[in-house]
Amino acid sequence: MSSPLRTPMAGNQITCFIFISSVLGHAHSADDTYFVMPQTVTALTGSCVQIPCTFNISNFEDNLKIKIYGIWLKNKSQYASKDSFIAFNSSENIIRGFSDITMTGDLNERNCTTVFYNIMMNHSDRYYFRLEMEPNVLRATFNPNPADSSNTVRINVTDSPQPLELEHSKLQYVMEETTVNLSCSAEAPCPAQPPKISWSNIPESARITTQLQEKPDKTQSVFSYMTFKASYKDHKKNISCTATYPRNTPNDSTVEGTFMLQVLFPPKETHIIITPSVGTNVTLTCKSKASPSNDLNYTWYKRGPETPIAWGKKINLTRTHNQTASYFCIAQNKHGKQSSEDVQLTDERQSGFSHLVIYGCTGGLLAFVLLSAGFFYCMRTKASRQAHVTGKDQAEDKNRDMMAIYVNNDIVISKNGEKKETDDLHYGEIDFSKLQIGHKTREHPNNGPVTEYAEVQVTERKRQINSVQQMDKLYAEVQKK
Template sequence: VVTVVTCALCETFNINMPQNINVLRGSCVTIPCSFDVKSKFENNLDNTCEAYWSDSTSFNSENAKLKPTKEMTGHLKKKDCTTTFNNASLLQSTKYYFRLECDKPLIYTFTQADDPPSPTLTPSTLEVEEGASVSLTCSAPAPCWSHPPALTWSPNLGQSQETLQENQDKTKVRTSVMNFTASHLHHGNKISCTAVYQKQDGSPDVTAEASLTPDISNPPSPTLTPSTVEVEEGASVSLTCSAPAPCWSHPPALTWSPNLGQSQETLQENQDKTKVRTSVMNFTASHIHHGNKISCTAVYQKQDGSPDVTAEASLTPDISCEFIFLFSNEINSNNV
């Protein structure tokens, strides 16, 4: 909804109003407004000053269509012309003008809408790996300061917190921040935020929605340490397989193929408090291992009854052999 702010006799007055404002029929609307005058007009701001609104530039206190002086939340002597219309349905025209009757007019025009403003999701798209921490912010304009919209998440994936914030242009916005951990269960399933605007004229509430469809990638592949093996036959080798454990109560199971020796599994905690399943396999390098893939497979168990998912990491060892050749010299002795 476009708001146009103009000023008559701008060499005298400066007025600050939002460039954009949304007005919902049947609800209240608060218009943040402030102004300034040259020092020589400061004395004009006294208790006799009154404010009026009209849908015509040719108006005065007698023919003003709206006289919301009693509904003003601002104080004219403090150069605050903030005005609240408790019933925006009274605003039948698409353009209104504001007049401060201290002999200098201020002009303010705006339009109104029957549909509520849609909330905004930040970020607008979500592409993360399973186990990542996600923070979604839903923002909806609050044209009626005393009755800001109520915000609800569907599904409710975690803790959320609502605040009423003020923009630079003095308009207000209701925000809700929801924090959760990304899961494969969220992949492809719509996440929506609904803003519910309450009407003050007794008519039914109206709603507006914003949504996104998250792209949650599978469990990242496990990691092998070292990533390559180049040793001589007979050397002792220790391979470590690590796989993230986003679900602490059901960490992945790790298996080696082929199983070349003893292995031991542990569940460790990283510095960022995430957890990881590790398996260490120890074996003695042999020429029969040379060029044959060694793999570690992580098996993730689903809690929704769907099939388990697996992820694999592998390497191909380079085992060198040391050949020792024995030479014998035959010495022929001739008896003289």
């Protein structure tokens, strides 16, 4: 006898029936008999898929000593039908159509969770779980209502991962310095090979934690949580979350989710730009960052009275002759305000005169240095030349006074002025300091022979000087008469 038992389940879990094909020895009521597994699981080609499964049967504790077996049927729930396809039978160790199927749950603990490995596209179908308790205690197929086959346990196989879930709906606008909690989750149909989640373009203060969690329907997902303090620098930043799925294919599969962070903050980095940089008529532009920026307003001030002189992002001014003025602007939105630094406007002609004075002084100083250097160089060159000439003259005089003279024949000057030569050699002393031009004769009062001093003229100086070493000893041959 068979009777359908219906028990409503919450969430994404199916409403199950138990089709009792044969019950021997014990009676079971609908109040304490149920079966829980998700309506649909999505698998990725080349990976595995886990089907979470639990059950409860009345008086189950009384049958713990008996053998319990699990069977998975594909497409049809009729176990005895010739068209039925038994993908897995733990009692006979049968695996058909798959590379491997493992029941990771303990049937004695009412857990029938099963993992199907190396999923292919042709594995997309409805699957039914059958429980057998031997010997001949219970044989039951957990079967959804045949009239509503859409609630069967179905495995959908895809080539691409499921989209990520980013919780950012409440983060469209966050105030500066507010602590932000952001989460990114990716389905993990194969918990043995969960996806790896990574973040990009994250704030500097971000802290990230990642963990595998079970959802209400007993399927699992990888959740990554990021916490940071919002900064104005993160405004309009595209933060991305990427999940990478490993699988038995040449390439891994990835899926990405991105959202733009909107940060609210008062004006920042307020400053003034002057265009053109030179000239009499100029335009001052006040620049600032703020969010929101559509209600940003600007007020201009001149140092001195400190009263507003203009409103708006830009103002046009004329430089005043011989005067210098300082200006600043204040940017403001509903979250606050900020003042810029001062800028000074000086008359262009006054500034030009100052530049001419500076350039003139610099040029005069440079010319003076160059002239001084030239004068010093000339004086030094002239002194060097004079020293060279003086030294040369002194050397010539010394050589002239200390030359060696050698006379082969004596020269005798008689009273009548005749010059005679003699073969006799006589030695005399020559005083070079008393040499004079012309001839001189000294006569003894008694008309006797006297030693004559004469000036020796050297006509062939180069031939007669053989060595500088003969300078210290000079000899002359003089004939006495």
